[in-house]
Amino acid sequence: MTAPPLRIAGLHAGYVPGHPILRGVDLVAEAGRITVVLGPNGAGKSTLLKVVAGFLAPLRGSVMLGDDDIGALPAHRHVALGIGLLPQGRSTFPDLTVEENIELGGWSMRNDRRRLAEAVEAVLTRYPHLRALRRRAAGSLSGGQQRAVEIARMLVPDPRVLLVDEPSVGLSPIVARQVYQELQALRAEGRTILLVDQDVRAAIAVADYVYVLGSGRNDIEGDRSAFEGDLGAMVRGWLGV
């Protein structure tokens, strides 16, 4: 099934009235592609993802998934539209087992236990290491293992659009590489991926298209090839040194 594209137009959003963080962001995340959003601290990357994920209502502008305007929908309604979110930092249910965490990912299938069991089995087949850990409390696992649980939980309802916020924060380089590799595998399945990241080099390595935000607005954008040159110069530019 082809994932619908995500289109953001003229998006304004913020936390304090009169002080918007996003001031007219435009963006398109196409199906089967990883669209990366980069930018210095305070550029509005995480705010952008909060709006798209339904945790923050936009002040102006639109967030369209295919033909549906999802800008005003709360986060809990996104699952039914085929949107999955991998938030920044730890988001497992720490006192619950790995198995319970993954099953809770299928909340939208709660009235169809057979379908839920099949979806959980599919995820455990995809990540066989988690099967061995399934009775462990998620909070007792390493950072990388918890990330795997979060990815598995996100995939239970088989979302076609994935919103990913700084997936490598707090992970060892090896595990971070595994996470980015997994994002590539998910792209190969035709999913739309919107990746917001601080790790410029790793994000560009997997990107199909890159947007750079500056002070809540679109700054520059282009294909990966346009950003593969002097990354150091770009970062120095952000820092103003």
Add this chain to the structure above:
Amino acid sequence: MFSVFLIPKATGSRTAALAAWGVWLALLAGLAAYGLFGTRLFVLSTLATVFMYVVLTQAWNLLGGYGGYLNFGLVTFFGIGAYTTGILFQYHELSPFLTAPLAGVAAAIAGLAIGIPTLRLRGAYFALVTMIVTFAVQILALDLTITQGALGIYLPALPLKPIAVERLFYFVFLGLAVLVTALVWAVEHSNIGWALVAIREDEDAAEIVGVRTVEVKWAVNAVTCFIAGVVGGLYAQRIAYIEPTGTFAFDISLNVVLMAVIGGAGFWQGPLIGAPIVLLVADMLRVTVTSEVNRVIFSMIVILIALFVPGGVMGVVSRWRRARQPKPEDAAASGLPAP
């Protein structure tokens, strides 16, 4: 909504589970027998109070224990229930036994009105607001004409001997305790229970997986307030006099939280264990240590339990059960495919 969500798993021996249920049922039968044949007024009265607190603590347990929302204001809804039956008797001469359900409805409406804005707050902010609301409502009860201010409202004593009155409330509160415990058990084993646990563990993650966190909290809070209101209405009839300071006493809220925490918040068994421990220890200290030092000793016991028995009695039992399970095979890798 009450279908079991997660895939069923074998969680231990069936014999052990049956034995545990057998112990609870035997205890219930013993309590019912004592209610029928017991003749000591003090014991009947103390146990009736224990049952009343079991009901209140189970109600608190729904959002406080399973949902992780620390509510220090349950007495607000208990008091609203008590005043609803008091006012309905005062102005319409309706018996509190008849109007107790209305007391629950009034408390649930108040719970919704207060919960809709406050349940958007989390952690310490929510706990603080629940305390402030109690004091505000208490002041309101002191100032309003309909509540007769500090004078309070007298209700007619039941035309029965004291021991018959206590026996009656013994069974009323025992029956309610059984009903509400069954409700909490059902919630623990339902979708709502899992939604509450997910909210307690990580509310944003719960929202991400599709739980309607705000609506779940509102609904469960309304049920909690309904139960507290019914208990408050019956309490008014039991003591036959209500006034703002005693009816909205912060001690009642505090006792409920202590009972849940000591017994084990988030377990249906927790209030059944915590309520008698807290009440009986407090009563024993009151009798044996006559000065105010008994409060200091009680507080020290609570602090020691909080330090050394985190999760309460049921937390210890739960950890012991987990430790007995066979160790899972470990995996050093992240769980994701290697690069």
